Each structure stands twice: as structure tokens, then as C-alpha cells.
Amino acid sequence: MPGQQHDTINVIIRESPKLALWALRTVAGLDLEGPGELSVATGEINNRVSADRQADTLIVQGPQHQPHRLFVCEVESRLSHRKLRQCLRYAATLWVRHEAPVHVVIFSPDPRAGEFPASVSLTAGALTTTLSLCIAGPDQIPAITDPESVAADPSLATLSVMAHGADEEVDRAYMQGLDSLPDGDRKRYLEHAFGIIDRSTQRTLEALMARVDWPVNSNFAKKHYGAGEVNRAIRCLLKVLESRDVQLSADERKRIVECEDLEQLDDWLGRAARAICADELFA
Incomplete structure (x- = not known):
């Protein structure tokens, strides 16, 4: 089942279809700028005799009813040869339906992405179909x-x-x-x-966030931007206590460091300006 990473990358591609052109230009060496706006279409890739297939994102260049080009964008957390063959089926089905050039771009955080071939082929009797792939993995993303x-x-x-x-x-x-x-x-x-x-990168961004005055509106922002405010309050409180030579036991310091209530921290900060011992701080 696709996870949050897969779904979020998919959202980014749908919000910015030009990523498909970027990948084809920088990874595959194809400059496909041309007439027609890019737009996201339904990802259903079926014809009357095919099994149901669903691309992660299908982008068309030009009118959707008669596109100049089609771009299948797939997100793969872990690449596999089976998935590459499935992409070939997607491309063949779209070509049969639209008779327009089809390109497949795979965006993948998989560190093994560079190990996969740049093309894949399927043979059925006398028919052989080959697809040139554009795989944008960690080594291809700048x-x-x-x-x-x-x-x-x-x-x-x-x-x-x-x-x-x-x-x-x-x-x-x-x-x-x-x-x-x-x-x-x-x-x-x-x-x-x-x-x-x-998670490691999340912690780094959270630490950087604490140094910036970010607005807090959405629930997500309240959680993460608020965490920056809490971290600032904890650091400030400990600094005031240190400057006043107020000694803290290990448990008392832990109580401060693990506090996530900004109002409580503000209250302690006000007391810290007058307190001569930890008892007065927590009274």
C-alpha cells in the first residue's frame, strides 16, 4: 500500500507538472518544451480489453482530448523490475488510445534507483516493445x-x-x-x-524553524511552529535560571525540558526573574 511519502510526492508532482519536463531534460537529456499547457488528467490507463490500471499521475501537454504528448509520472519508494514492466504497459496502452508520444518519469527516493536499467522491453510473439525510462532518484535530484x-x-x-x-x-x-x-x-x-x-531531517528543520518567526494558522503549523516557540521558551528559561544561579536537580531540569505547555513555560519564566531556588519556581 502507498504510504505518506508516496502520496505526498504525488501531490507535489500534480501541483507542479513541470517536474516531469525537468526530469526528462536533466536526467534523460530530452528537451520537450513545446506548444500546449501542461495539465493533470485522470490516471486511468485502460482500453476495452485491458485490466484496470491506474497511474500515479498522468500529465498531458495540449488539449486533453487530443494531447500533443503524455507523461506518466510514477512514484516508487522501492523500485522493482516488475514496476518498470508495468510502466511499459501504461505507455503502450496510452499510445494505442491517443497515438501521441508517451514518456514515463519515475520519481523515487530509493537509493538503489541508479542501479536500474534505462530501458525495459517486453516480447509477445513477433512483437517486441521497448520503453526508454527516465528515473529521477536521489543521485539525479540536485x-x-x-x-x-x-x-x-x-x-x-x-x-x-x-x-x-x-x-x-x-x-x-x-x-x-x-x-x-x-x-x-x-x-x-x-x-x-x-x-x-x-525523522532526522525533520528534527533539523524544526531546529531551524525555531529561529524564524513563522506564522501559525493550520493544525500542522500549530504543531511544528508551536514546537519552535516551546523550544525557545525552554532555552530562555534555563538561561535565566543559570544567570541567577538557581540550582536544578535532574528531575527538575527534566520537568522543564519535557514541558510542551507554552503558557506554563511563560509562567515559570516570570517566576524565574524573582526566584532564588527551584521551590519558588515550581510553587
Whole structure:
């Protein structure tokens, strides 16, 4: 069953169909810019004799009833040769239906993506069909370290954080780049990022978030941006207590560090300005 990472990458592609052209240009070396807007179509890939098939995202260039080109975009958390053969079936079915050029782009966080072949073939009697694949794995997704590049293409930058989140320079550029976007866009892309990155990268972004005055509106934002406010309050409280030489036991320090109630932390901070011992702080 597809998980959150799969579904979130799919949403990013549907919101930014130009990612298909980016992958084909940079990974497969095909410049397919041409007439007709890109739009997302229903992912059903069936004809009267086929079994039901559903692509993750189907993008058409030009009119949907008579497209100039079609792009099948698949998201694979773990690639397999079986899936590559299935993509060939998708492409063949679409060509039979529309008689238009078909391209398949696979977006994958799988570190083994580079090990898979650039083409796949199926033979049925005298008929052999071959599909050239465009696989955009972690090695093909760029490590974006320039905030201006993040702001210019936040969809690709979000995939960059997924692929290269272990690089804190990528994470910092991502947060700085998003900060220049309108409130709704930066919160949307950050929410996408949290749906596809690992826990280690989440912690890094949360720490960076604590240094930025992000607006808090959505439930997601309240959870993550609020966590930044809590972290700031804890650090401030401990600093005040240290400056006043108020000694804390291990349990008392743990009580402060593990507190997630911002109002409680604010109350303790007010008391810390006058307290001479921990008892007065927690009274």
C-alpha cells in the first residue's frame, strides 16, 4: 500500500507538472518544451480489453482530448523490475488510445534507483516493445543550497530536501528560501516536506524553524511552529535560571525540558526573574 511519502510526492508532482519536463531534460537529456499547457488528467490507463490500471499521475501537454504528448509520472519508494514492466504497459496502452508520444518519469527516493536499467522491453510473439525510462532518484535530484533557487522552484527544492536532507546546507537554504514565499505557499511546501523526509531531517528543520518567526494558522503549523516557540521558551528559561544561579536537580531540569505547555513555560519564566531556588519556581 502507498504510504505518506508516496502520496505526498504525488501531490507535489500534480501541483507542479513541470517536474516531469525537468526530469526528462536533466536526467534523460530530452528537451520537450513545446506548444500546449501542461495539465493533470485522470490516471486511468485502460482500453476495452485491458485490466484496470491506474497511474500515479498522468500529465498531458495540449488539449486533453487530443494531447500533443503524455507523461506518466510514477512514484516508487522501492523500485522493482516488475514496476518498470508495468510502466511499459501504461505507455503502450496510452499510445494505442491517443497515438501521441508517451514518456514515463519515475520519481523515487530509493537509493538503489541508479542501479536500474534505462530501458525495459517486453516480447509477445513477433512483437517486441521497448520503453526508454527516465528515473529521477536521489543521485539525479540536485542538492539545492541557494535560497533563491529554492524560492524559484519550491517543488524541486522539496524533493531536494528529501534526497539530501542529511546536508544541513540544503536544509538551511530550504528554510531561507521558503521564508521569502507568501505565507500560504511556505506553509504548504513545508508540510509537503514533512510528509517525505526522514525523522532526522525533520528534527533539523524544526531546529531551524525555531529561529524564524513563522506564522501559525493550520493544525500542522500549530504543531511544528508551536514546537519552535516551546523550544525557545525552554532555552530562555534555563538561561535565566543559570544567570541567577538557581540550582536544578535532574528531575527538575527534566520537568522543564519535557514541558510542551507554552503558557506554563511563560509562567515559570516570570517566576524565574524573582526566584532564588527551584521551590519558588515550581510553587
